[in-house]
C-alpha cells in the first residue's frame with residue numbers, strides 16, 4: 001500500500017489549497033513536501049501582497065468576503081462590479097489574446113466561488129486599501145476586480161494556509177525537496193524521490209500534485225529561456241523556486257505550455273536585495289509611476305507611463321526597465337501627487353530637489369538629455385481634469401512617445417526621484433493541464449497520477465498580466481488539483 005493517498009510538492013498558496021481540497025474530497029493521508037526549511041516556508045506566497053482578482057456582479061458578494069468593510073467610509077460607494085466578461089476581457093487584453101481560453105474560462109468562472117471556499121477554510125480577507133486604491137474626495141476608487149487581499153497580506157495568507165492544512169491533518173515535511181517523479185511499470189506516477197537532512201528516499205503516493213513554483217529564482221534557466229539580461233535580475237520572492245517541478249515533469253514527458261520566454265516582473269527599488277526579504281515582502285514595489293514620468297540613464301522616457309492603471313502595466317514594465325541601460329530608471333514626481341504614491345514608497349528615501357534641473361544633477365543620467373526630456377514633457381502635458389481614480393484621458397500632445405493619461409505638468413517643488421530596477425516575480429512558462437488540473441504529456445494524453453497548479457500551470461499569462469491573478473489562479477487550480485488527486489487516490 002502506498003505511504004500516502006496524495007503527495008503535494010510545495011507549500012505555497014496553490015499547493016496548500018490542493019492539500020486542503022484533497023482532504024475535503026476524502027483523501028485520508030495527505031503529505032506536503034516543502035523544500036525550504038520551516039523558517040523560509042511558503043514560497044512566493046509569503047512575499048506576496050495577498051491581492052486576489054475576483055469576478056463579481058454585486059457589491060454584497062464582496063461584502064460577504066469582507067463583512068467589516070461596510071463600516072469603512074467610501075468603501076461600498078467606490079466599488080464597481082467586475083463581471084466575468086470584464087475579467088476575461090482584461091485577461092485577453094493583457095495577453096494580446098494569447099491566454100489559453102479553456103484555462104482562462106476556468107479561472108474566471110471559479111474566481112468568486114474559490115475565494116468563498118478559501119474563506120470557508122479559514123482564510124480571512126480585508127480591503128486592499130494600500131495597494132491600487134486611491135481616495136478621490138469621499139470615495140475610495142478601487143482598481144476594477146482587485147479589491148480584496150488576505151489579512152496581513154502574503155505573510156498572513158501563508159500562515160492561514162498552514163494553519164488550515166494542519167487543522168485538516170495534512171502532514172507537512174520541511175527541508176524536504178522532491179527531486180524526481182517515480183513511475184510504475186504501467187507508466188503511472190506513483191511516488192517521488194525526496195532529498196532531506198537524512199538523505200534520499202522514495203515516498204509512494206497514489207497521486208502527486210506539483211505546486212512547487214516556476215523557475216524565476218534560477219539564473220541559468222532565466223538566461224536560457226528569458227535571455228539577457230534576465231540572469232542579472234533581482235528576484236522579488238523565494239530563492240527556492242528553481243524550476244524543479246517543471247524539470248521533473250518534463251523528464252517524464254509532460255508537455256511544456258504557455259510563454260516560456262515570458263515572465264512577470266515589476267518596477268522595484270533599485271537597491272532591493274537580490275532575493276525577497278521576508279520582512280519587507282512586496283514593499284520594494286514602485287507602482288505609482290502613472291502619476292509621474294520615468295527616464296533611463298540616457299535621459300529618455302521609454303514607456304507610456306499612463307497607458308493604463310498600474311495593475312494593468314506593472315507586470316510588463318519591470319522587464320522593460322530591466323532592459324534599459326544599466327537595468328535602472330528613475331521615477332520622477334512633483335509634490336502635487338506625493339499623497340497619491342503608494343505607502344510602500346516610504347520604504348526608501350527619494351532624491352529630492354527644489355527644481356527639475358537640480359534633480360537631474362543629482363541622479364545618474366545624461367543630464368542634458370534628461371533636462372530636454374522633462375522640458376518637452378512639461379510643454380506637451382495635457383490640459384483638463386486630472387482624475388487619479390480612473391483613466392482620465394489627460395494626455396500629452398505632440399510627443400513621439402506620449403503619455404496617455406494623468407499627464408500633468410511637473411511644476412510643484414520639491415521634485416522627487418526614486419531609482420528603480422525590474423524585479424522578477426514569476427516565470428510564465430509551465431505545463432499543459434486539462435480541466436481536472438491533470439498534467440498532459442507530449443503525446444497529448446493525461447499523465448496518470450500527476451496534477452499541477454499555481455505558477456507551474458502554463459498558458460494563462462503571456463507578456464503581461466492583470467494584478468491579483470496569480471494567487472487567484474493558484475487557489476482555483478490548486479483546489480481543482482487537490483480534489484482530482486483525491487479521487488485518483490481513493
Ligand SMILES: Cc1cc2nc3c(=O)[nH]c(=O)nc-3n(C[C@H](O)[C@H](O)[C@H](O)COP(=O)(O)OP(=O)(O)OC[C@H]3O[C@@H](n4cnc5c(N)ncnc54)[C@H](O)[C@@H]3O)c2cc1C
Nearest residue numbers: 010011012014035043044045049051178212237454455471
Ligand atoms: C513580492 C511578490 C508580490 C506578489 N503579490 C501578489 C499579489 O498581491 N497577488 C497575486 O495574485 N500574486 C502576487 N504575487 C505572485 C504570487 O505570489 C505567486 O504567483 C504565487 O504565490 C505562486 O503560488 P505557488 O503556490 O504556485 O508558488 P509558491 O508560493 O512560490 O510556492 C512554491 C513552493 O514550492 C516549494 N518548492 C520549490 N521546489 C520544491 C521542491 N523541489 N520540492 C518541494 N518543494 C519545493 C517552495 O519552497 C514553495 O513552498 C506576488 C509575488 C511576489 C514575489
